[in-house]
Amino acid sequence: MTRKQRRFTLIGVSLTVLAIAVGLVLTALEDSIVFFYSPSDVVEKQIKPGERFRLGGLVVDGSVKRGKGTKVDFAITDTDRTTSVRFDGVLPDLFREGQGVITEGQLDGNGVFMADNVLAKHDETYMPREVADALKKKGVWQGQSEPAAKQ
């Protein structure tokens, strides 16, 4: 093999690996990303049943109802609109009424969000960023109050 051929082999293999990688990334970006919507987005963007997305907002006070077994119903609001959510499983430790939450799943035919995942955030004072932004847009977010002692 001459020097030139060797170089061609090397460049050829590199380009092949690179092309495969780019191809995979592009396909995956097409298929496997999940959008985040607030309850208002769900109405405004007319999300169709069956489309997978993340729904975030505040858990409506008094909306959490336990069903049979581990089933649980609750509602998520951005203070403007509200979406009902159904979930079967164990809720994360920080799930509480009045607090921010993100769920992942899809709408059924009746506009109920069938969540298969309720995301846990691990800090008490921490509001999921998407939720905070969505609430800010609605003008109801006051921001996290910094401790008064900070000077």
Add this chain to the structure above:
Amino acid sequence: MIIEIGHFALILAFLAAIIQTLLPLLGTYRRDNVLMAVAVPAALTQFILLTLSFLALMYAFVISDFSVELVWKNSHSAKPVLYKISGVWGNHEGSMVLWVLILALFGTLVALFGRNLPPGLKANALAVQGSISVAFLFFILATSNPFTRLDPAPIDGRGLNPILQDPALAFHPPFLYAGYVGFSMAFSFAVAALIEGRLDAAWARWVRPWTLVAWMCLTIGISMGSWWAYYELGWGGWWFWDPVENASFMPWLAGTALLHSALVMEKRDALKIWTVLLAILTFSLSLLGTFLVRSGVLTSVHAFATDPERGVFILGIMMFFIGGSLALYAWRAPQLRQGGLFAPISREGSLVLNNLILTSAAACVLVGTLYPLVLESLTGEKISVGAPFFNMTFGPIMLPLLVAAPFGPLLAWKRGDIHAAVQRLYWAAGLSFVAIVASFALVERGPWLAPFGIGLGLWIVGGALSEIIFRTKLFRAPIDETWRRARGLPRSAYGTCFAHLGLGLSVLGIVATSAWQSEKVVAMKPGQAENIAGYRVIFGGVAPRSGPNYKELVGLFTVTKGGELVTRLNPSKRNFTVQKQVTTEAGIYNSVLGDLYVVLGDKLDAGGYSVRVYFNPLVRLIWIGTLVMFFGGFLSLTDRRLRVGAPKRAHAAAHPAPAE
């Protein structure tokens, strides 16, 4: 008083770092040996001052001095001592001090053990190292001073986030940082070589041990983080493709590539330009990791610093170092001589393939991590890129590497014989084939690809052992000759063997637990039982219990198999009184075949509790594999050849050479 000394030491360290940067650079420019030699005492001074500063901060945490704002925010008097100490780096400011301390430690090690280094290279490398210190110390002093006082001092602190109060997580950040920062050595040496315009095999011999140490630390750090996520988050998973996990995984991938390419450079004087680029990229990814975690741009557990000013600052540091080094590279690299030719099928060729795949894989992870940020800043659309993306891209890209891994060590340098390599791998292929057939026969559920995954894992394990078996003539020669040969093999051969063996074990664990995990979410009342993977889990009710700084509700579970008692598991829900936060502690029983994993959920209105039960087959192999990889790295490190100071250089340094 001690706090003020700590603060003062931090400022002095900043000045020492400035001296460590400027004088040696000037020295190499003027070819002044005295100025160049300043790098060594400057590096030592900087390290001692930073140690003082760090100890002062640790002291404040241990005695719970709440007049220090950082202590007040992140500690509490009722916290166990271990977590008072780990609280030092369980926050933004303290962790940055630790970051720079480790950076200075590496610099000091070069200063102390680098006696045999060419003086110009050493001075430049220490200067570059110093400049990184300057940038980060300036960042700390300007935006994140850990020594800020509160007056009047509060009575008690706010406590460390309970989820971080865990032994594995206490030591996770130091290892991770040692890994990140360790790659700065390769970076500094690369930039120093570019400044000097000279790059030879000795350079690679110098860089490799540092890269190896960094890689080992990062491996353990990532592994600890994953182990923590496994038992602390209570989801039975061990890797979530969370951006913060990715931030540490990218430098690991690039660093692994760097280890392999430095090998080619050292042995064959080839791939020089590429190795230098890789050294720069690896550290750039480490900086990116620091940026992603510290700037708060990511929605994640770890992003505690939600101050954009800091983010912009670190972004500036990052642009300076990455941009500067890449510009220097573009300017200087063409002047470096290309070395050693090799055929596509050869040890070099296989290592090039390794590098190609690892860097492509790192690039995929990078795209997946940054794409949501870029898209949001461009269009305002919020998306999440999760496991499906990485499974679709990372998996297929890594697959050929895993298949090819056993071939590498069996191919000769320059021109390899693929047939000979295949012959030596017959038995590994056989083992793998048997495993595939056996898994098809034994396991009736799960994806059809899974048995092939098991075969792949065993193929790597078998392949790793092949080289040693072949070189010691095991079973083909009398046992005493095998023993003699085994003792004669260089440690680095065993290092490779163990590193690849560990990879194989991890693959086995990953495949088995991803494909055959059993999960059940059930509502259980006391006295009820649930069957999973041959075990019978009986719920006996709950009992309250209190710990040093929490109260918990413990689930009482009895596990039986075939009517006989196996173990009792006590998963709990902990309520940390100071932070009013609840955490989940899983109850885990590990058998040879896998982990039985029980989590206590919420109290249900109808009485009883929701309970999650998992069986995770072979899951521990994932972490055992990383430990074996770590051990492989350690063996390589102790290899005589790699011990600091190549013979040639030692000779040269014995008689101080006049400046060129």
